[in-house]
Amino acid sequence: MTLLSAKLQAVLARIASAARQYGRDPAEVRLVAVSKTWPAACVREAALAGQTAFGESFVQEGLDKASELHALGLDWHFIGSVQSNKTRLLAENFDWVHSVDRLRIAERLSEQRPASLPPLSVCVQVNVSGEASKGGVCPAAASALAQAVALLPNLRLRGLMTVPARSDGFLEQRRPFRLLRQLSEQLQAGGLALDTLSMGMSHDLEAAIAEGATLVRVGTAIFGERHKA
Numbered sequence: 556m557t558l559l560s561a562k563l564q565a566v567l568a569r570i571a572s573a574a575r576q577y578g579r580d581p582a583e584v585r586l587v588a589v590s591k592t593w594p595a596a597c598v599r600e601a602a603l604a605g606q607t608a609f610g611e612s613f614v615q616e617g618l619d620k621a622s623e624l625h626a627l628g629l630d631w632h633f634i635g636s637v638q639s640n641k642t643r644l645l646a647e648n649f650d651w652v653h654s655v656d657r658l659r660i661a662e663r664l665s666e667q668r669p670a671s672l673p674p675l676s677v678c679v680q681v682n683v684s685g686e687a688s689k690g691g692v693c694p695a696a697a698s699a700l701a702q703a704v705a706l707l708p709n710l711r712l713r714g715l716m717t718v719p720a721r722s723d724g725f726l727e728q729r730r731p732f733r734l735l736r737q738l739s740e741q742l743q744a745g746g747l748a749l750d751t752l753s754m755g756m757s758h759d760l761e762a763a764i765a766e767g768a769t770l771v772r773v774g775t776a777i778f779g780e781r782h783k784a
């Protein structure tokens with residue numbers, strides 16, 4: 556077993572153990588391996604170890620890997636901030652966009668999604684911690700945005716996503732995830748069919764799973780520390 560596949564197995568074991576601890580079926584929590592800054596060779600290695608979904612934060616970098624590894628049939632998730640001049644590339648090449656936080660971006664993704672592809676899966680990103688540096692719609696505006704996104708023909712609104720402020724205490728980590736879950740429950744009570752809570756990263760995936768995450772986005776714990784360019 557390679558080091559990367561050992562780390563991948565360790566993350567899968569953390570997910571399964573957290574799910575069981577909080578009374579959930581481990582199969583309800585999917586793993587997106589965040590491969591940003593790591594070369595295609597690392598993605599290939601993770602894919603050979605069984606990982607099928609990968610997350611990227613930079614459009615061109617993601618496209619390069621997706622095209623190089625096209626034959627592997629992987630799922631590509633965009634998790635970075637979306638600029639409006641990049642929506643076409645996203646609509647044409649990715650399976651998911653987790654970071655929709657403006658209606659105009661969602662409209663462009665829907666208009667530009669090729670008819671030959673299934674609807675693009677999207678999440679509305681919510682800024683639950685209120686940090687100015689982070690993307691995401693504020694919680695009070697999330698419902699209106701989600702309702703509008705759900706009406707767009709070539710998108711499939713899957714749920715909500717968040718990247719909370721980093722904190723180290725478990726109870727503290729749970730609080731923003733709980734907010735996102737409650738927001739999602741309100742939207743579902745209002746009639747939206749959502750199946751995804753995209754929350755939890757290397758350092759807080761257990762707290763996210765405790766609060767109902769159905770998709771965790773994990774980079775460092777699988778690939779290692781990212782090097783700053």
Ligand SMILES: *Cc1c(COP(=O)(O)O)cnc(C)c1O
Nearest residue numbers: 589634718756757772773774775
């Ligand atoms: C980089 C990134 C991750 C992965 O974070 P790690 O701490 O490396 O696990 C998850 N989500 C988003 C939006 C990211 O940008």
